[in-house]
Amino acid sequence: GxxxxxxxxYKVAKRGQDVALRCDPISGHVSLFWYQQALGQGPEFLTYxxxxxxxxxxxxxxxxxxxxxxxxxxxxxxxxxxxQEDSAVYLCASSLVGRSGNTIYFGEGSWLTVV
Amino acid sequence: TQLLEQSPQFLSxxxxxxxxxxxxxxxxxxxxQWYRQEPGEGPVLLVTVVTGGEVKKLKRLTFQFGDxxxxxxxxxxxxxxxxxxxxxxxxxxVLTGGGNKxxxxxxxxxxxxx
Numbered sequence: 001g002x003x004x005x006x007x008x009x010y011k012v013a014k015r016g017q018d019v020a021l022r023c024d025p026i027s028g029h030v031s032l033f034w035y036q037q038a039l040g041q042g043p044e045f046l047t048y049x050x051x052x053x054x055x056x057x058x059x060x061x062x063x064x065x066x067x068x069x070x071x072x073x074x075x076x077x078x079x080x081x082x083x084q085e086d087s088a089v090y091l092c093a094s095s096l097v098g099r100s101g102n103t104i105y106f107g108e109g110s111w112l113t114v115v
Numbered sequence: 116t117q118l119l120e121q122s123p124q125f126l127s128x129x130x131x132x133x134x135x136x137x138x139x140x141x142x143x144x145x146x147x148q149w150y151r152q153e154p155g156e157g158p159v160l161l162v163t164v165v166t167g168g169e170v171k172k173l174k175r176l177t178f179q180f181g182d183x184x185x186x187x188x189x190x191x192x193x194x195x196x197x198x199x200x201x202x203x204x205x206x207x208x209v210l211t212g213g214g215n216k217x218x219x220x221x222x223x224x225x226x227x228x229x
Contacts, residue, residue, distance in 0.1 A: 004157070031214040042119075042203050042219030043158065050212040091157050095215065104215060106157025 002026065004107035006092050012113045013082045021077045021110045023092030033104065034067055034077050035091040043091055049075060082114045118142055119204055119220035127226045128194055136189045136202055136223045144206030147187050148217070149178055152201040158219075163207075194227045201225075 005024040013019050025032050031050055035043035036059075045059040051072040060067070064082075069075040079086055089109040095102045119140045128134055138147070146165040150158035162171050164180035164187060171178045175198075177190040187204055204220040 033214070033217075035217075035219075040201070040222065040224060042121075042205075042222045043217075045216055045218065048210055048214055048216065050214055053212070055212045055214070056210055056216065093157070097213070102215065103160055104217065106159070108156050 004092055004094055004105055006090075006107040006110050008110060009108065010111045010113075012115060015083060015114055016081050017114075018078065018080045019082055019112060021079075021090050021092075021112070023075045023077070023094075023107060025073065025075070025092070025094030026096075026105055027073075028096065029094035029105075030072075030097050031095040031102075031104075032069060032075050033093040033095075034075070035093065035106075036061075037089040037091055037109070039088075046077070046090075079112075082112075084114050087112055087114045118218055119206055121202075121204060121220040121223045123223060124221065125224050125226075127228065130195055130227055130229050131193050132227075134191050134194060134225070136191075136225075138187045138189075138204035138220050140185045140206055142206065142218075143184050144218070145209055146207045147180060147184070148205045148207060149187070149189055150203040150205060150219075152203060153199075158201075158203055191225075194225075196227045196229060199225060199227050 034046040037043040048056040049069045064080045066078045091109045093106045095104045149161045152158040167182045167184045169180040175192045202223045205217040
């Protein structure tokens with residue numbers, strides 16, 4: 001498809017387990033973002049890449065969260081030693097170039113439940 | 116921490132009614148956007164407002180940006196069941212490297228019933 005693709009769509013993890021969430025942005029999109037969304041709330045910014053460079057990771061809640069985009073296209077958000085408060089929808093988004101006014105397109109999200 | 120407060124948080128109305136959703140910010144952003152999100156999907160951009168006092172219309176939706184560029188409203192005329200969803204305002208800041216960082220509001224869950 002032509003949109004932002006995320007996998008897995010649903011993930012149930014036992015507390016303490018590591019998880020990896022994948023994002024395939026729209027082809028050619030330079031900017032890539034990760035957001036965390038609790039049920040019924042607005043998404044909260046986690047981190048931002050321009051190509052392979054992680055330019056802003058101020059929203060990552062702890063050092064258990066790690067994101068990478070080694071070749072400037074696909075990105076992975078990794079959460080180590082998951083805890084119940086990590087349960088949320090993780091949204092990936094991309095935009096064409098890093099310039100104000102460019103539309104940001106969101107994926108459908110990866111729903112993480114930690115039990 | 117949500118810097119943008121939306122009201123109301125929940126709204127359940129009948130088809131054909133009008134409604135207004137408010138978004139109030141403690142900060143000034145370079146622009147403000149409104150998104151609509153349906154269950155199981157990501158937010159979809161509806162509109163971007165940039166200039167204080169700006170008004171934009173999208174069919175039955177009217178968006179207004181306050182003069183001080185810190186508050187905004189979304190007015191829906193003659194709501195339809197297809198308008199049901201989570202409405203989010205988002206303040207836009209330009210990041211290092213030029214990307215846009217979105218700070219989302221608390222959200223307004225709208226349900227339009229027949």
